Amino acid sequence: NVAHGLAWSFYLGYLQLVLPNLEDSIISFCASHRSTTHLWGRGSRKLLILVPLNANISHKLEDEDSNIHFYDNLPNNEIDRAGVRGRVYKHSVYRVMDEDGKASDCVVEYATPLLTLYNMSQLSSAGFGEPERRQQVLLFFRTLQEILDNSLECRNRYKLILLNDEHEEDPHFLSKAILRHVQQQE
């Protein structure tokens, strides 16, 4: 079950490493961006992890929704990993506008392992096709949710956002989904 291993890999090789440092990265980011007013006045200080059911992932969020703007990257976090010295881990900050034009600052990204699921489903040699892919995304989501629920060091530092693709013809589907989850936690 590919999704099971990818969820564990995402947690053990990434979330467990980066989530404990997220708050400090945001504090340091705000200190170096003082000239921007209202930075993080509204928004979320959790890592927002997007999990689209169709595994259809963009590399730039603004390509998906014009109400989303790339703002800047959080400071680099360098960690020696498996022989690579100072491997860089970082996240991107986006400003997400609501329908009244008010901006919320968020650290948001897609769950990268879904790219692997998507690409595997396109290659016959990889052993599974498009019908199984949706099931695998759900299995990835549930496995990851369960792992994170039991993780003390990651508690309250993330939000998993499952994106149902039924409303994709709405050009502001993504910004609305993000804002709905951000407001939910306030």
Add this chain to the structure above:
Amino acid sequence: NVAHGLAWSFYLGYLQLVLPNLEDSIISFCASHRSTTHLWGRGSRKLLILVPLNANISHKLEDEDSNIHFYDNLPNNEIDRAGVRGRVYKHSVYRVMDEDGKASDCVVEYATPLLTLYNMSQLSSAGFGEPERRQQVLLFFRTLQEILDNSLECRNRYKLILLNDEHEEDPHFLSKAILRHVQQQE
């Protein structure tokens, strides 16, 4: 089968992205390190990927063998990936000494997904234990070998080095294994 998915992920999410650029990175590295004599006079311009059967991975190769010295990192390769802008991919260059003290320059690292296999085998919640782990490492190695054999864009740009842990009490086991593989291809 966790190893199957991790092998595909390692190829689709990493090797396929970085191997086509490796030669250019090395050329650019040599240009910026002209003061070092004999740089890459001896060694390999392929990515050497270490796959230890016991999944026991170090974060710094010199911790494993005093005949290995970290030299410097190749230039950063920045790619927009799944919402992370300018995600950094890089490799480390090591100088590996033979028993006569002659140095070979190599781009070498452990296969990172083995860290996931190792950690999963330590957590009862992840669903598999130490006895299965060795089998999973072999499955990872064979699956990856097969994927890479069929990859036109990665041809001749890597070397997979399976490390049998029987000689681990030899303090220079790792440098000898690396040099044996490097000399094999000449």
